[in-house]
Amino acid sequence: MNIALTHLDEGKVAVIKEMDLDNHIKKRLMALGLLPNSRLKVLRIAPLKGAILMDVGGYPLAISHDLAEKILVRELE
Amino acid sequence: MKEVRIGLIGSPNSGKSTIFNKLTGAYQIVGNWPGKTVETVERAVESKGRHFLLIDFPGTQTLTPTSTDEEIAMEYMIENSPDVIIQVASAIDLERSIYLSLELIELGIPILVALNQFDEAIKQGFEIDVEKLSEILGVPVIPTVAIKGEGIDKLVEKAFELVHSKSKGKMITDEDIRPQINNVMSVIKGFLPDRYPSEWFALKLFEEDPWVARKIAELDAEKRLKGVLEEEKASIKKSTGMHPSLLIVNKRRSIAERIANEVRKTKPVSRSKFIETLDSLSTSSYGYPLLAVVMATVFVATLGLGLLLRDTISYLFLGLSGYFAFNIANPLLSAILSGAQLSLLVGLSFIIPVVFSFHFFFSLLDDSGYLPRAAFLIDKAMRRIGLNGKAFIPLLLGYGCNVPACVTCRILEGDKPRFVTALMITLIPCASRMIIIYGLIAIYIGMVTALAIYLFNLFVVLLIGMIVGRSVDLRCESTGLVMVLPPYRVPVIKNALRKTWSRAKDFVYLAMPIIIIGTVFLKMLEIAGIMGHLNALFNPLFVGIFGLPGYVLSFLLFGAIRKEFALVFLMTTLNGNPLSYLSPTQIIVFTLITLFYIPCVATTVTLIRELRLRKTLMIIGINLLIAIIVGFSASVILPLFS
Known part of the structure; x- marks a missing residue:
């Protein structure tokens, strides 16, 4: 089942399934490595629904909570 | 012969500014956060007998611009295309580096890649097959270690070879959509001036790049292109199932990842335990108290070191001036000489200690890579205002100097976020205003009050950001944070000292002469009796609103030139002893007014350049209004506590 990226806990690994965002921002995220079916690992979620810090292809990438909400992922066990 | 033009481009944190500095011998600020270079700078360079123009582009991750600085970089590159582009790529961030290489190759300009931070990559356990990378991309790749100057000479040598051979890499991004690109290209060639790369234009049209779309509209070619473009886009969508x-x-990106995996033999070993712990601590919930402690430490250390340096400097100065005791009968001449002497003492003992110690501590912080972590933590609060965490960086820079901070607003996406951030920056006490807080509050009232003033100021800055952010409906234009975090680095004292000097030298060269001349000028006004008239004129207004004597107006006028002048001229006019002329309440009210009342001349000029006149006037108006409200309220409320 696909869930929003914001629903993952810290330390979880997931695969990107869908990004419900403007093409403009989607292109930027893709260029930085958030491709469909690529893996990411949630490193940190800032308190009170803050920004998400994740590992994408070995590098830390931070994105706002409101963007992460629109990214659907499938969690890997 | 036409001069050879070499462009220098690369992602933030790749070491681009370091290479620029090595080649030019100049000093561009190098820091560990995205967006130091926000302007395109050209400079004539001579290296080992070779002359060329070096063009430094703003740091950019991709050639798909999302903020002003990135768009400036791209536009400049298309309109004034260099003969060769040196891409400074980070060996420890191979995927993103190759992504940018691919985009640069698409441009059709000869490029070569400086694979920088090569030593750091080796230390982290990467093994990169440079020759293979060069072969796949079809462009020269040279490993460099910029901070040690390794590989720089070879870079220039290779660049000159490329100028003559004009050898370019081959576009590989287009493999699946070659026929569609060719079809669009044949239409484009009908109207596009020769100096533009038509293949790149075709690709960018499919990519829906707003700059290219605007360019096409300027050439009045939208109609000619529309039919074929729509048709080809539909055909791509049909054959691949994806939006072009x-x-x-x-x-x-997939190609970049594939190439990276092909040329990189080993995966990185884990980083040092200490850095790992620091990284995870500074982004956790403990990060907030840590941020508060870090910021408070910078300010307290600055004020503390400032006090120490001040004692030393004034001790030396007074000791020395004993040898130069003047005994002059002419009252005018003696006033001039004592004015000059006094201003020199005030300048040396107030300005130099604060400015140098602040920039020193701030440079250490800047180099460490901590700021982007703070931006990550603060993102939520910034989203409340309608900005995103990235805005934290220009805001924080504002504590050093408002001018570069306002220019750095270019790293933000959208006009409204830039306006609101610039407004907030003008309210932030820069190093000049720190001198006032230090010289009046820390020395005569106390360190606790000084910190309280910083906190109060922060409260006002956030409040104004919130109010103005709401009223211009910031949210609709502002996108969320997307930021790559640079690795932590141990700051090098030597770099911090260099940076301190480059940021603080204006205070020595520019401010000191004006201070001496201005003080003598004010002394002469005093002797001529003009000060008395000024007082009489403005007394009612200032006493009525702020409970301040009218003569402070002249300090405020000088303060509009450079903020620290407000303190310096107050000191020299009041013979270095403000408490015998002003009450503590009056001193606090005066300080609060100087914090908010107007952006200094340099900031105003920068604002006009960045935001145009109308928005600048709005910012000045808001500043004045805040100063009046805060000054008046403080003059009413503070006496209740004393």
């Missing part, structure tokens, strides 16, 4: 613009980005 996303397909291209996806393709480019």
Whole structure:
């Protein structure tokens, strides 16, 4: 089942399934490595629904909570 | 012969500014956060007998611009295309570096890649097959270690070879959509001036790049292109099932990842335990108290070191001036000489200690890579205002100097976020205003009050950001944070000292002469009796609103030139002893007014350049209004506590 990226806990690994965002921002995220079916690992979620810090292809990438909400992922066990 | 033009481009944190500095011998600020270079700078360079123009572009991750600085970089590159582009790529961030290489190759300009931070990559356990990378991309790749100057000479040598051979890499991003690109290209060639790369234009049209779309509109060619473009886009969508613009980005990134995996033999070993712990601590919930402690430490250390340096400097100065005791009968001449002497003492003992110690501590922080972590933590609060965490960086820079901070607003996406951030920056006490807080509050009232004033100021800055952010409906234009975090680095004292000097030298060269001349000028006004008239004129207004004597107006006028002048001229006019002329309440009210009342001349000029006149006037108006409200309220409320 696909869930929003914001629903993952810290330390979880997931695969990107869908990004419900403007093409403009989607292109930027893709260029930085958030491709469909690529893996990411949630490193940190800032308190009170803050920004998400994740590992994408070995590098830390931070994105706002409101963007992460629109990214659907499938969690890997 | 036409001068050879070499462009220098690369992602933030790749070491681009370091290479620029090595080649030019100049000093561009190098820091560990995205967006130091926000302007395109050209400079004539001589290296080992070779002359050329070096063009430094703003740091950019991709050539798909999302903020002003990135768009400036791209536009400049198309309109004034250099003969060769040196891409400074980070060996420890191979995927993103190759992504940018692919985009640069698409441009059709000869490029070569400086694979920088090569030593750091080796230390982290990467093994990169440079020759293979060069072979796949079809462009020269040279490993460099910029901070040690390794590989720089070879870079220039290779660049000159490329100028003559004009050898370019081959576009590989287009493999699946070649026929569609060719079809669009044949239409484009009908109207596009020769100096533009038509293949790149075709690709960018599929990518829906707004700059290219605007360019096409300028050439009045939208209609000619529309039919064929729509048709080809539909054909791509049909054959791949993906939107063309996303397909291209996806393709480019996938190719970059594939190449990176092909040329990189080993995966990185884990980083040092200490750095790992620091990284995870500074982004956790403990990060907030840590941020508060870090910031408070910078300010307290600055004020503390400032006090120490001040004692030393004034001790030396007074000791020395004993040898130069003047005994002059002419009252005018003696006033001039004592004015000059006094201003020199005030300048040396107030300005130099604060400015140098602040920039020193701030440079250490800046180099460490901590700031982007703080931006990550603060993102939520910034989203409340309608900005994103990235805005934290220009805001924080504002504590050093408002001018570069306002220029750095270019790293933000959208006009409204830039306006609101610039407004907030003008309210932030820069190093000049820190001198006032230090010289009046820390020395005569106390360190606790000084910190309280910083906190109060922060409260006002956030409040104004919130109010103005709401009223211009910031949210609709502002996108969320997307930021790559640079690795932590141990700051090098030597770099911090260099940076301190480059940021603080204006205070020595520019401010000191004006202070001496201005003080003598004010002394002469005093002798001529003009000060008395000024007082009489403005007394009612200032006493009525702020409970301040009218003569402070002249300090405020000088303060508009440079903020620290407000303190310096107050000191020299009041013979270095403000408490015998002003009450503590009056001193606090005066300080609060100087914090908010107007952006200094340099900041105003920068604002006009960045935001145009109308928005600048709005910012000045808001500043004045805040100063009046805060000054008046403080003059009413503070006496209740004393």
